[in-house]
Amino acid sequence: MKFKKNILITGGTGSFGSNFARFALKKKLFNKVIIFSRDELKQHEMKNEEIFKKNFKNVRFFIGDIRDKERLLVAFNNIDYVIHAAALKQVDTAEYNPFEFIKTNIQGTENVIQAATANKVKKVIALSTDKAVSPINLYGASKLCSDKLIIAANNVFGKNATSYSLVRYGNVMKSRGSVIPIFKENIKKKKIFKVTDEKMTRFNLTINECIETVLWTLKKSIGGEIIIKKSPSYRILDIAKAIDSKNKISFVGLRPGEKIHEELISKNDNDIIFDVGNYYILLNKTLGNKIDKIIKTMKLSKRLKPFSYNSGDNKRFLSINEIKKLI
Numbered sequence: 001m002k003f004k005k006n007i008l009i010t011g012g013t014g015s016f017g018s019n020f021a022r023f024a025l026k027k028k029l030f031n032k033v034i035i036f037s038r039d040e041l042k043q044h045e046m047k048n049e050e051i052f053k054k055n056f057k058n059v060r061f062f063i064g065d066i067r068d069k070e071r072l073l074v075a076f077n078n079i080d081y082v083i084h085a086a087a088l089k090q091v092d093t094a095e096y097n098p099f100e101f102i103k104t105n106i107q108g109t110e111n112v113i114q115a116a117t118a119n120k121v122k123k124v125i126a127l128s129t130d131k132a133v134s135p136i137n138l139y140g141a142s143k144l145c146s147d148k149l150i151i152a153a154n155n156v157f158g159k160n161a162t163s164y165s166l167v168r169y170g171n172v173m174k175s176r177g178s179v180i181p182i183f184k185e186n187i188k189k190k191k192i193f194k195v196t197d198e199k200m201t202r203f204n205l206t207i208n209e210c211i212e213t214v215l216w217t218l219k220k221s222i223g224g225e226i227i228i229k230k231s232p233s234y235r236i237l238d239i240a241k242a243i244d245s246k247n248k249i250s251f252v253g254l255r256p257g258e259k260i261h262e263e264l265i266s267k268n269d270n271d272i273i274f275d276v277g278n279y280y281i282l283l284n285k286t287l288g289n290k291i292d293k294i295i296k297t298m299k300l301s302k303r304l305k306p307f308s309y310n311s312g313d314n315k316r317f318l319s320i321n322e323i324k325k326l327i
Contacts, residue, residue, distance in 0.1 A: 001029065001215060005122070008034040008079045010066055010112060011086030013042035015175040016127065019207045020083065020214065021046075025055045029215075036062045036075050037086070066108035072115035079119060081218060084112050084126040084150075087143070091131065094139035095256045105142035106149070113153045113164065121162050125217050126150045128168035128226070130203070130262040133269070137257025147226070151284055154224040163223025167214050170203035170231070170262040170311065173326060179236060180327060183243045192248040193240045196258060200236040201311040203262050204318060205229060206326070213279070222294045226271070226282035228264050233314040234323055242323035261312035268306075275302040280309065 007024065009017045012035030024033050033055075037043060043061045046052055052059055064071040066086045076082065087105050088094065094101045109126070116124050128147050131140030153164040171178060179202075183193055213229045221227070240249055254260070264280075265273065271282040272291065281300060283291050294300070318326070 001219060003030050003081070003218070005030055005080035006032040006034065006078060007081040007083065008036055008062075008075060009083045009085055010036050011084075012061075013037040013039045013046060014085055015172065015207065016210055017083070017085045018042075018046060020085075020211050021059070022049075022051050023208075023211050025051055025059060028058075030058075030081075032058055032060060034060045034062060034075065034079065036064055036066075036072075038063065038065045065104075066111055067103055069111040069114060072111050073118060076115045076119040076121055079116075080122045082112065082116055082121050082124045083214060083218075084109065084124055086112075087127075087146070089129075089139065091137050091139050091257045092255050094137060094142070098138045101138055101142045105139075106145045109146040109149050113149060116164075117153070117157050117162050123218060123221065123223075124150070124153075124162060124164045125214055125221070126164070126166050127214075128166045130168070130170040130264050131259075132168070133263045134266045136259060139257065151224055151226070152286065154287065154290060163221060165217055165221040165223060166226045167210075167217050168226055168228050168264055169205050169210060169213065170264060171205065172210055173204055173206050175207065179239055180243070183240060187244055187247065192250050193243075194250050194252050195236055195240065196252055196254050197260050198237060198251060199260055199312075201233050201261050201314075201317075202236065203231040203264065203311045203314070204234050204326070205231045216279070220298060222290075222297050224283060224287045224290055224294060225298075226284075228280040228282065228309070230278055230280065231314075232316040232318050233311040234318040238318070238320050238323055242320050242327060261310045263308060263310040265307065265309035267308040271306075273304040273306065274300040275304055276300065280304075 007030045132143035135141040274281045
C-alpha cells in the first residue's frame with residue numbers, strides 16, 4: 001500500500017501520531033510525512049530517533065496549534081492527506097477546563113476543515129473516540145461536535161475536492177495514560193491497583209491495528225464514513241490479574257464523566273450500518289444523495305439493523321493468558 005503523496009498529522013507527537021509517522025517512514029508509504037504539533041520537546045525527542053534521522057529528507061516538523069487557523073493554512077500547503085489526531089483528551093481534566101477543550105476539539109477541528117478546504121487537500125481522516133457516542137462528559141460532547149463538523153464538511157463545501165471521514169475506536173493498548181502503563185508503574189512503586197468499578201470493561205485495540213484502520217480508511221473512503229474496527233473486549237480486573245495476580249486491588253468509584261463500558265455504536269444513532277468484515281461502516285442520513293454514491297463505490301451490501309456495539313456486551317473477551325501475551 002504505497003500512496004506516494006504528502007501527508008500531515010495534527011497531534012503528530014501524540015501516541016497515535018508518533019507511531020503512525022514511524023510506521024509510515026519505515027514502510028516508505030508517503031513522499032513526505034509532516035508532524036504538526038505544539039509540543040517542542042516531543043518534536044525534539046522524535047527528531048533524535050534513528051528512524052527520523054535516517055529519513056530526514058522525507059519528514060518535516062511544524063510547531064503549531066490547531067487553534068491557529070493561519071498557521072494551519074501555511075502548514076497544509078502542498079499536502080495531499082491530513083490525519084487529524086490533535087485533541088485534548090483527559091475526561092476528568094475536561095470537566096474542570098471546558099473552555100479549553102471547546103477551543104481545541106471543536107474550534108480547532110473547524111480550523112482544520114477550513115485550512116484543508118482552502119488548500120484543496122484530497123482527504124482528511126479524523127480520529128474519533130467511544131466517548132463521542134452518547135456522551136456523558138464534556139470531552140465526549142466536544143468530540144461529538146468535532147465528529148459532526150467532519151461529516152458535515154462533506155456537504156457544506158458542495159463539490160469541493162476534499163473528502164472528510166472518521167475513524168472511531170476505544171481504548172488503545174498501552175497508550176499514554178491508559179490502564180496498563182499505570183498498573184505497571186504501580187508494581188514498580190509497590191502500590192495497590194486502583195480500579196474504579198469491578199464491572200468495568202474496555203475494547204482492546206493495539207496501536208498497529210489503529211494504524212492499519214486509518215490506512216484502510218485513507219485508501220477506501222469516499223467521504224462521510226465513520227469506520228469502526230471490530231475489536232475484542234477485556235475486563236479491567238483481568239488486566240490487573242494479568243499484570244500481577246497477587247497485588248491488592250482498591251475500588252475507588254467512577255471518576256467524573258467516566259463510563260463503565262465503552263460504546264462505539266449507539267442503537268439510537270441515526271446511522272446506516274454496514275458490515276465489511278473487519279470493520280463496521282456508519283453512514284449518517286444527513287449525507288443525503290452521497291449515501292448512494294458511497295454504497296455503490298465501496299460495494300456495501302451487508303446492511304445491519306441498529307444495535308449497540310459496546311465493550312460490555314461484546315461477544316469476544318480476551319482471557320487473562322491472552323492479555324499476558326499482549327502485554
